[in-house]
Amino acid sequence: MAHTPLRRPGALAAGACLALLTGCGGASSAQDAGQSSGGDLKVGVLFPGSLSDDGFMESAYRGYQRAAKQHTGKVAFSKVEQVQAADYEQALVRFATTSDLVISLGGQTDAAVRKVAARFPKVKFAEIGGPADARPTANLALYDPQQAQAAFLSGAAAALLSKKHTVGFVGGAELPAIVNAAKEFERGAEAADPEVKVLAPQYVGDFNDAAKSKQSALADYGAGADVLGQVLNLGHKGIAQAAAGRGGRLVGGPLAHDCAADTAYAGYVETDIGAEIEYATDQLVKGGWKAESVHFGLTFDTPHNDLVLCGTGDEVAAAKKKLDAIKAKLVSGEITTR
Template identity: 75%
Template sequence: MPQFRPLVRTRTRPRTRSRSLNRALACAAAFGGLVALTGCGGSPSASTADSTFKVGVLFPGSLSDDGFMESAYRGYQRAAKKHDGTIAFSKVEQVTTADYEQALVRFATGSDLVISLGGQTDAAVRKVAARFPDVKFAEIGGPADAEPLDNLALYDPQQAEAAYLSGAASALLSKKGTVAFVGGAELPAIVNAAKNFADGAKAADPGVKVLAPQYVGDFNDAAKAKQSALADFGAGADVLGQILNLGHKGLAQAAAQSDGSLIGGPIAHPCSSDAAYAGYVETDIGAEIEYAADHLAADTWKAESVHFGLTFEEPHNDIVLCGNPASATTKKLDGLKAKIAAGEIRTR
């Protein structure tokens, strides 16, 4: 049984070389022509070239997206600091779909472990892992029901759990009795999250109406996300759940125009920073990078399927409600969270 915490927190609104040169040389060796394309670089605390292990991380999106990628990058920074002198980290960000495979191959030729972020990289990482059987790979956020390969571990942050809690909170906070979900792309993990948003809403309030989910097609396009949100608000919803990165800013703009609100996340901010946010679901994506690095350093890494979230020994999903929610609301959410942690509610 994982450690259980009360659910709802409320908030008012070579060493003679310079370190930078070592990072640049490591980056150039790993990526060659991709440097200009993607902007490769090590973390601020990246280790020197004589480190025991090398880890390369593919971030398809921006490291400052206020979403999945930034949450993961925070874990990357923690891992780089913790294992400085033992593991040398390098990364690429904002890589286009057409270049995923090339970036992964470049990493695989000079790394002990290659990590890819997001289900959008699933096909590419599986293909490259098969080509490099002696290199360890880990995918974070791929299909929850996928099977690992001999050298490919699958780490599931269980965003669907967060979406379930977001749906429950949305239903309990809705004054109109109608809620909706907006996702960045119609990927298996996001579709599953949309389903669990609806399940959570119905579990909290069987009478709530849940509109059909909308998929923007881009996690970072705020303008398109705003249009999707305006459509949902126009159809009667007053609270939205979401899995977006920079795109959630468009939802906040739409909420402000429509007297609605949304549940933010996976990174929580002070509630006073934007009145459009009724709360935040928190998911620590970066904890999975730390997990992989810890096991690599300890020589205990294995190609396994690991489900994080509330069922992990150190839960990495939580929810924050803004303002002063009714005690009945917090009690209901606490009960649902306990059931997820106990395995009574399954989201995958």
């Protein structure tokens, strides 16, 4: 199947080892990875999940790698991955004692990063993907990848491609940002098709548990849905398995793949989480870093949300046309998400 990318309208068409500077377990430094070998500035990044999760963390890690390559000799990067929630604070404290900038990924780290930032007022902190309505503090910047915006697009695509006019949503955990994404998925679906039925969202409790995700998907397919949206990491593979067995489909993301690789995918929502690591590092190097709230996505200077539809033919062409119109309204502010 062919990719049908949607371009922006207008001007732009967990128990890991915490020895952070060693290569043990899930913890490593950029030096270990053969990236930045040193620099006057130091950046530490907490990845709670796996760097190869085919989701939020891997998308972020790609930006980490780009930033380390771009700032070789200027910035020394270090990272830790697959950290249990009970160890977030400890990992962040270790970074704070050695870094100029500490970055945490995911809303699950929100309480820990706020607590540690308050303890280290001279260190800069940035949280990516925290609660959309949260406010920055004196030394904590908040970067919003606008998962809600991506979920709105996913819901619209699901509704337009559903033959049964019934869709559903599966989230990895019942965190504020994921609950909000489920609401925006429903709003997007209803914006595209006012008559669509949106099943109550399901929360697996683990972003990477494919077996539990498959059970949730089977329940939704059994309840009449034929296209599902999701905010999962490796767990989305379980939905694809369920879809293959029930003749359903899903909207993947945040990383897009070749549509021909798995026909269960109706399309992919793309969200470049790593662009926010690049942004934070660029601001640090330029001396312009601020404890600000920044919203990325379609409304940022360079959009970091997009949608890829799989397949060809009249159905996909019609869906693409309607989705382009919805994207234009998101860019203009006629449609807002939160």
